[in-house]
Amino acid sequence: MSISKRIKVFQFGFLLLANLMFSCQKEAVEPVGPKDNIAYVLEVPANFPQPAATPDNPLTKSGVELGRRLFYEPLLSSTMTVSCASCHHQDRAFSDGLILSNLGISGKALDRHSPALFNLAWANNGLFWDGGSKNLESQAFGPLTHEDEMGIYFPEMVDRLMAKPSYVSLFKEAFGENPTAAGVVKALAQFQRTIISANSKYDRYKRGDRKVSFSEKELLGMQLVQAKCAGCHSSELFTDNNYHNNGIDADFSDDSKDWVYKGRYRISYDSKDLGAYKTPSLRNIMVSAPYMHDGRFSTIDEVLQHYRFGIKSTKYTDRLLFQDNGNAGIPLSDKEVEAVKAFLTSLTDETLLSEAKYANPK
Template identity: 55%
Template sequence: MARETVPKKIALDIPANFPAVLDDPDNPLTEQGVALGRLLFYDTRLSGSNKLSCASCHHQELAFSDGIALSNTGESGQTLPRHAPALINLAWAKSGLFWDGGSTNLESQAFGPLTSADEMHQNLSELEDELKAVPDYAKRFQEAFGTGVKSANIAKALAQFQRTLISGNSRYDKYIRKEDGSILTHQEIRGMLLVNAKCRSCHSGELFTDGGYHNNGIDKDFSNASLDGLYQGRSRITYNPLDLGKFKTPTLRNVALTPPYMHDGRIKTLAEVIEHYNSGVEVSPTTDVLLSQNNGQAGVPLSLQDKSDIIAFLNTLTDEDFIRNIKFNKPNLP
């Protein structure tokens, strides 16, 4: 009788300047689970037409974003109403996923794009049958989870792989950790101080996000019943009118690699993002008071030099190791 393989538990490689992260007791990280999740992430079998994978909209060279404001590469060809987020440091994502927090964890999040008619449009029962027919997958699911191919374990494997997508080796990180030869220029340091003073209320900590939801003043009218309230932000989930127009704070890590910006990709460049906060904040009852930095009025006053220095600093958050890490790239699929 063949001896049963016990999944080998592994720990995340956490950068020294990062906060601790707790393993998920319902889906502990294992060598076999991560390897399986990586295969599934790149496998077009996960879509109904066998033409799309998770990686179709999350490219490693773009910090697992897609560089498109609103994609129409899904199964239906319809333009999606929201921008595909970058996949960075998701092991710390404990306050909801999607732009409105509509999913509580990575495991449940996976079923959204998998089953959406406008995205991967996959029938989960058919997907199970399709993967069961591949001997290598049948073996890997048994080794990772002790069961055959099940949709719940597809989601678990994908979640395990995505939790390993840790970005913490930028020039900024090396400077903060005082690694040998790591320096920032005077302009970059001034930009860092400006970001710390003016942006850190939302883009907080070493993750450069508070994981929360804010109305950052890109709109003042949130009525769009025809789109199922998608522009209403967090209130679509909580039904709390105080959450109207609030969207999840994205990380600033690798931000130079992930244009366009905002939940619908409407802003093309970092310079335009900064100008929005400087002069373009739209005021509504739920606009975040943290943006009232102009003598109590909405806006974050910045000089031309301030804007240039902030962009210089944001570029130090680009992690070249992350976008080249061979542990994250496309493997040979079974």
Template identity: 50%
Template sequence: MNIIKNINHLLFIALVPLSSCLDNPSPNERQGPEFFTPVLASSLQQETFPQLERNPMSKEGILLGKTLFYEPTLSQNGEVSCATCHAPDLAFSDGLALSDQGVSGKKLHRNSPPLFNLAWHKGLFWDGGAANLESLVFGPLTHPDEMAADLKEIIHYLNGSAQYTEMFEAAFETDSITSSLIGRALAQFVRSLISQDSKYDQWKRKEAIFDSSEIRGYQLYQKHCSSCHTEGLFTDLEYHNNGLDISYPNPTELEGIYLGRYRISFDEKDKGAFKTPSLRNIALTAPYMHDGRFVDLEEVLNHYEHGIKVNESLAPELKMGIQLNADERADLLAFLETLTDYKFINNKAYQK
């Protein structure tokens, strides 16, 4: 955040002499990117928004990132964009277990996760293999089964577009479009996707009322779910083995994709451990788990009741499972519905 203050301060100093000399400055006069920090709701329970000094958010950068996010021309066949697998009305997920919507038509090996509140994630992808959004975006952008983009061809295309050259100039004050700037712009847009105005949020702010079932469901969530799905972001941002499998196949050509966090950490306790997904917007993001194996939340609860496979790296909280009767299930599901953020999924600022 210091860089934003410094940049704005320098811009102010630079512009004062100019503004004092011109009574009617040109409306097209360049002022530099308009940096800003999103306002956070108290219910999100995050005191600060984590701006990056090397990639501070600006309105121009986010607009550029949004335009690139919806741009199918970036893909090898000109038909697949980031939004193909991350639709706003599904909280930027795709509703598929394993997407086959990429340029190759082949099924992927992991479920497309929703995109919101990722500014606070220190590890991205299901196994935390990407350190930040700036590096993450090049995974789907260049993967042969996703967008299969050639970065040199993308840069050539963007440099040939008057619209894009103008947008890059406005966002980054440069006439040199690079892959790094593409990553920074996309990261700014994705970082701007903040979900914090569900019925739950309004209830926490005393702007809405829970009925008795939703209150009981909230209490059940606190008892059975909150240790991993920590209130606020509704994820602890950690990796856990939740008993999906006994063993983990490791075909050489897939580079350990079924091993979970172990693929990154090489720590035995991380075998089969995957990132804790947020419960926010959970009613919109089926199917569930890293491979989309569960069609709906009833199947998820069935797994936690009697489907957990005990193994050496199983999260200790799950050794006894989660036992709920029919009424308790209904109450918990009622609470989970309150985490749907309709304002987020209908926010035109996030849409094409």
């Protein structure tokens, strides 16, 4: 059944049942109305741009807390064994360390690598590797309903949440209503927008922390990244939130039903987007291996080797990867590679990896 049909079933067929279920629990639950909800003030790092406003789903303390609980909640999967956190581990910057995850309900490997999740409040140009979702709210419907990921039927999901007085109360407090599929994705989006990575050694150095200094190797690495990588990994976010063909493939034929191997072209139908995938942030890259949309590179050395010597030159390969003489590749000496790696290590945010407010509350 399609997502739209599932939502309609929920809206028209399950509303009465939900109301009846809540009325039975009314004495046990004393929900707080949305009028008492307190805004969650996102702490924007001094060296970050302002994120886009989300007037249709403003951050609130109760909405964020509900989203955190739902992120770790296996009741959102059909088998009650898989949660969002199954493929997004905090100690890996909310990635999973697998090439292609097989941790979903079917046990089958997915077609794409699970991306890291942080600084998504600034993800203003689509989500998923090909930008197939416009925002975090719509993005959540994908893994929730995918037959190999969480595979949930929304009325069943709402039924489970309604059976738990704590969730009924939390939804009432956050949205002024009983649990709904729309409320689930809104809460998940709110929580994810609060996951901010901005306390790495690099950030403290940039903010002028006198206790932090960069070695000559780290300084050289920073200069090299700024000079040779900033075409895609730009700004303090270390991503341009755009899509590029980075020369890892030369053949873009694809007979799969969903065209998952055509990159951004699957969404845009623009030939220039063949093999183009979203630029991941360089932040926390040293703890979020493997790399690329399909997890094909196991180490950062393999990634740098690709950009030095492995780029496939096609008419779709991004021109940013060509030198002035027309040759493909980013020239780096072995010494410079070590400097780049030293700088990338400085982008690891240990606070993000252990911060209690992002962890499982149960």
